[in-house]
Amino acid sequence: MLIDQAKCVACGNCIPVCPVGAIYIDPAAGRARVNQDECVECHACYRGMSKEHLWPPMVRAVRRVAKAFRFRFDPEPDICPTDALTPQELAWPRIVRRAFSDPLVPHESTGIHGRGTAEVKTNDVTGRVKEGEAGFVIEFGRPGVGARFRDIQKMTTALAALGVEFERQNPVTSLMSDAARGAIREDVLDEKVLSAIVEVKVGLEQVPRILRAVEEVARQVDTVVAVGVSTRCAGDGSERLTAVLAAEGVPAYRGKTNLGLGRMAAVGGGR
Amino acid sequence: MTNTLHRWSEHYAPGRRAEAPPVTDDFIVFAMAARGLNDEGDAEKYRTFARLAFAHNPVNVGDGSRGGMYRPSPALTPGAHWRRDDRPDPEVLLRGIEGHTVLAAVFRTREDMEGFVRDLKAADLGISINISAPMDAAAACCRAAGLTRHSVEYSLGFQGRLDRLPDRAVLEISTMCGHGMVSGNLVKKLIDWVKEGRRTPAQATGYLARFCTCGVFNPTRAEALFEKARTSGA
Numbered sequence: 437m438l439i440d441q442a443k444c445v446a447c448g449n450c451i452p453v454c455p456v457g458a459i460y461i462d463p464a465a466g467r468a469r470v471n472q473d474e475c476v477e478c479h480a481c482y483r484g485m486s487k488e489h490l491w492p493p494m495v496r497a498v499r500r501v502a503k504a505f506r507f508r509f510d511p512e513p514d515i516c517p518t519d520a521l522t523p524q525e526l527a528w529p530r531i532v533r534r535a536f537s538d539p540l541v542p543h544e545s546t547g548i549h550g551r552g553t554a555e556v557k558t559n560d561v562t563g564r565v566k567e568g569e570a571g572f573v574i575e576f577g578r579p580g581v582g583a584r585f586r587d588i589q590k591m592t593t594a595l596a597a598l599g600v601e602f603e604r605q606n607p608v609t610s611l612m613s614d615a616a617r618g619a620i621r622e623d624v625l626d627e628k629v630l631s632a633i634v635e636v637k638v639g640l641e642q643v644p645r646i647l648r649a650v651e652e653v654a655r656q657v658d659t660v661v662a663v664g665v666s667t668r669c670a671g672d673g674s675e676r677l678t679a680v681l682a683a684e685g686v687p688a689y690r691g692k693t694n695l696g697l698g699r700m701a702a703v704g705g706g707r
Numbered sequence: 708m709t710n711t712l713h714r715w716s717e718h719y720a721p722g723r724r725a726e727a728p729p730v731t732d733d734f735i736v737f738a739m740a741a742r743g744l745n746d747e748g749d750a751e752k753y754r755t756f757a758r759l760a761f762a763h764n765p766v767n768v769g770d771g772s773r774g775g776m777y778r779p780s781p782a783l784t785p786g787a788h789w790r791r792d793d794r795p796d797p798e799v800l801l802r803g804i805e806g807h808t809v810l811a812a813v814f815r816t817r818e819d820m821e822g823f824v825r826d827l828k829a830a831d832l833g834i835s836i837n838i839s840a841p842m843d844a845a846a847a848c849c850r851a852a853g854l855t856r857h858s859v860e861y862s863l864g865f866q867g868r869l870d871r872l873p874d875r876a877v878l879e880i881s882t883m884c885g886h887g888m889v890s891g892n893l894v895k896k897l898i899d900w901v902k903e904g905r906r907t908p909a910q911a912t913g914y915l916a917r918f919c920t921c922g923v924f925n926p927t928r929a930e931a932l933f934e935k936a937r938t939s940g941a
Contacts, residue, residue: 696857
């Protein structure tokens with residue numbers, strides 16, 4: 437994201453709007469700027485702020501007069517008065533930032549918006565996670581911290597060493613140069629994204645081992661890690677995962693429940 | 708789109724305090740077709756989902772590829788600083804639905820969610836329907852609707868650099884947009900503004916709801932949390 441320096445009036449409204457704090461006022465220029473290394477190209481500022489299209493010299497003049505008299509502005513905090521936020525053309529590898537950060541951009545690898553993962557949300561149709569299996573979703577960077585792929589690779593290599601199966605229909609997997617080792621393409625390792633999800637599937641008996649590995653790697657990364665785990669229920673709606681988690685001292689109060697109302701088109705039946 | 712899995716609250720946080728009250732005003736139902744397996748003609752199914760949702764008092768409804776009920780304005784006049792019409796228009800949402808997306812509806816009460824799920828069962832859309840809520844509430848909803856759950860996914864909370872997370876009052880509001888479009892810094896600013904009497908909880912909530920692009924932000928809960936923050940010293 438860029439800020440048009442000819443339009444910006446340094447009102448500062450966009451500064452707290454940025455989920456990763458990448459926008460600041462440059463005191464020398466008297467304009468807002470974007471720290472390009474920190475910006476994750478999520479477009480929250482550009483798309484989320486409402487816009488006026490005021491004439492910048494007029495707005496600056498009004499602000500100067502008010503400032504001279506120590507009047508406090510109290511404008512609406514989600515408006516860019518001069519429409520100064522300007523998306524930029526993104527090339528590889530920076531384009532990866534937007535793919536993983538802007539929820540309105542579908543991931544090329546899966547065609548899914550948001551974080552690009554289906555997990556067990558369509559398990560009644562895909563049958564991706566079966567009874568006796570656990571699907572882990574290990575998410576980096578949320579909420580509002582962001583993550584670099586170099587940190588994410590620490591987790592993928594640790595998990596690969598345990599012999600896990602990475603979900604193929606997953607945006608992080610699609611960036612791997614060697615899935616057997618959990619290695620991610622070298623040219624994206626320093627790219628920062630708002631969040632990215634690693635998905636692996638293991639047998640229920642492996643759950644404690646994966647939990648410990650995730651906990652260990654989470655201590656080594658410079659971001660937050662949010663963990664989710666799923667399973668397929670038995671015909672009566674019961675499942676064994678909760679007991680496994682309870683034995684590990686892991687609470688599982690909140691989550692998602694797939695109601696089993698989906699079915700394959702025309703041929704029927706994911707159950 | 709794991710955008711609703713990790714909605715933070717004191718009650719459901721690991722190591723929760725015994726006195727932290729459970730969340731009783733935040734229930735999400737969403738619909739998602741499987742790419743290439745049952746997504747043909749899904750736009751009309753999503754429209755049906757949204758129409759059925761509107762009959763059960765949703766506090767938000769969102770199209771994951773177009774936006775929620777609350778959206779920013781591309782061309783305001785300066786008068787907006789004094790008077791701003793930000794009432795949601797369900798028709799805009801319905802007209803915008805086209806092709807592959809995810810539709811979500813947020814409810815304030817479990818009864819509203821249960822009524823909606825019963826309608827969805829009767830409508831038999833054939834696409835996947837999920838509840839994102841406390842697991843006991845989801846299980847009760849399934850029983851009430853005569854459904855047997857197919858799969859479950861549990862949030863196990865946050866690990867790693869927890870020192871980089873904002874405080875609990877901010878976290879409880881900002882994680883209601885799991886995609887991270889509701890900035891923690893903006894929530895903090897608005898909590899301060901509410902405390903200073905510069906904005907009401909409802910106004911503060913309105914600003915934030917417009918940033919959530921898939922409409923899973925719960926304005927009713929956010930307003931209550933702003934009110935709580937105003938008086939609790941958070």
